[in-house]
Structures are given as C-alpha cells and as structure tokens.
Amino acid sequence: MIPASELILRPDGSLYHLALLPGQVAETIITVGDPERVAQVSRRFDRVELRVEAREFVTHTGELDGRRLTVISTGIGTDNIDIVFNELDALFNIDLARREIKDRLTSLTFLRLGTSGSFQPDLPLDSFLLSQAALAMDGLLPFYPAAGADDSLTTSLAGHLAEQGVQAPVPLRIVRPQLPDLNWAAVPALAHGITLTAAGFYAPQGRSLRLASGLDPALLLALRSLRSGELRITNIEMETAGIYGLANALGHRSASLSALLANRTAGTFSRQPAATVERLIDQGLFLLTGHGVADAVEQ
Numbered sequence: 001m002i003p004a005s006e007l008i009l010r011p012d013g014s015l016y017h018l019a020l021l022p023g024q025v026a027e028t029i030i031t032v033g034d035p036e037r038v039a040q041v042s043r044r045f046d047r048v049e050l051r052v053e054a055r056e057f058v059t060h061t062g063e064l065d066g067r068r069l070t071v072i073s074t075g076i077g078t079d080n081i082d083i084v085f086n087e088l089d090a091l092f093n094i095d096l097a098r099r100e101i102k103d104r105l106t107s108l109t110f111l112r113l114g115t116s117g118s119f120q121p122d123l124p125l126d127s128f129l130l131s132q133a134a135l136a137m138d139g140l141l142p143f144y145p146a147a148g149a150d151d152s153l154t155t156s157l158a159g160h161l162a163e164q165g166v167q168a169p170v171p172l173r174i175v176r177p178q179l180p181d182l183n184w185a186a187v188p189a190l191a192h193g194i195t196l197t198a199a200g201f202y203a204p205q206g207r208s209l210r211l212a213s214g215l216d217p218a219l220l221l222a223l224r225s226l227r228s229g230e231l232r233i234t235n236i237e238m239e240t241a242g243i244y245g246l247a248n249a250l251g252h253r254s255a256s257l258s259a260l261l262a263n264r265t266a267g268t269f270s271r272q273p274a275a276t277v278e279r280l281i282d283q284g285l286f287l288l289t290g291h292g293v294a295d296a297v298e299q
C-alpha cells in the first residue's frame, strides 16, 4: 500500500496537484506549457466534457472526430513534468482507493505542443520540429534510473565534448522516445533532431540580460557541431527530456512537437508567435486524428 505521504489525494479523492479523478482523462494526452493554450486546443474539439483548473495545471477533456482527447498545461520546466507525468500515470495505473499498483497497466499517448528556440541557422522562424531525441541538461532524469538513455548517442556526445575540450555544467544524457503511431507519413517535410532541454530560460539557455550566463560559449558551439548520423542538436526548450524520460520509464509513448519562435544563432524572434502556435495546434491535431486538410498543416 502506498502511504498517504507519497500518493497524496485531495479530500474528494482527486490527485494532489492536478485535482483530477479516474475517468476524467483520455488515453491520448496533449501537453502544453501555457495554461491559456489549453482552451486554444479544446476550442477545436467537437465537444468538451470536462474542464478542471488547479494552479498552472488546466485540463480539458473532449472529443474530436470520434477520438477522446485530453489537453493539459504543464507550466514551464521539467520540475512540473515530474508532477504531471507521475500524477497522470497514477490516475490510470494505481488503484487510488486501495493505493496499490494495478495488475494491468495502461499505456498512454502523449504529444507535447510547445515553443522552442532554434539552435541551427538553417531552421527558420515559425517552422515546426519533431524531437527525435532529447538531450537532458535540466537535472530531472538522474533521479529516475528507469528513464535510461540512448547509450550510443550519449557516448558520441561525451566523446565529441571531450574532443572539443569542453565540459557541461551537469551530467548529460540523451533519451530517445517511443514515438506514438501518428500520421507522420502525412507530414514528410517535418524537420527533426535532438532537442536540448534546459533548466531555465535565461542563463541555462545561454541568455544574458543583466546577469551573465555561465554557460560556456565553447560548449554551445560544441553542442551545435555535434553530428550523429543525420542527427544533430536542433533546438532548445524546457520540457522534452523530462517527457521522453518519464514516458519511457512508465511505459507510455510520447512525441514533442515544437514551433521555433526564436533563432538563437541569428538573434531573432518570431513576428507572429500567436499565429504560429495556432498552426502548431492544427498540425498536432492533424497528426493525432487526421482532422483538418493538408493545406492547414503545410508550413
């Protein structure tokens, strides 16, 4: 039996942070960082059956083209991914009344629809990218031995950094997701690469406003020049490594799709971030349900 201090429930039996009850969440879950983006997604559903709000965690469940979907905001950062993924998994895979892990486990499908900064000069602003792997530079995954790592990519990264004579501020590992079976073939031009997940937006991503970033520019250059087959590090954001690591460890499938709003090599930012995020939502829903027409998803 899992003690009350570990699996914390509200007086109504719902989860401590998410305030959700069993049955309220679909097996296909869209995660977004911004709580306001939840309604932007669910506005496209044919019907919405549930709206729950607790802290930064806003959840809407509904249906689109006959597919039950949940969209939930995680807020920013992998510390929140820790909460959202553990609690959503508990909702399906722990008997909350008996506080026991269920015998039959449910495997969920996650799709992150988020924003990101491009790390390579050739990736245009307002384009979309699928994270084929994630480089964890945030610090969550060492607490989850079961999250594992892609040994070959992680070793080639370590070798590359050693060759360049640079060191990372935290131990690095690359995780590859079990990608869900979505309509990937319908968007063959979708860019892909390794997404770097940072522990913050400013210094941890190499930004300096009044405080200088301690991230070694030589490390950034070395990360940018890594090549492993056709894979390279393409973009920076703040959730994907946590999502991929925890989804893998818990037996779920996950994909992270980013709209590239900043170009960190050119020093530019999108002039139309809101419109780009709307297109990203269309693209995500098309991938999940086939809803929409090809025109709506072309970039």
Ligand SMILES: O=P(O)(O)O[C@H]1O[C@H](CO)[C@@H](O)[C@H]1O
Binding pocket: 032, 033, 034, 075, 076, 077, 113, 114, 115, 116, 201, 237, 238, 239
């Ligand atoms: O747009 P979202 O999904 O929040 O994602 C990105 O934007 C936030 C930073 O502005 C971080 O959460 C980062 O991962």
Ligand SMILES: O=c1cc[nH]c(=O)[nH]1
Binding pocket: 115, 116, 117, 118, 201, 205, 236, 237, 238, 261, 262
């Ligand atoms: O540069 C960026 C843009 C969006 N989100 C990030 O985390 N970084």
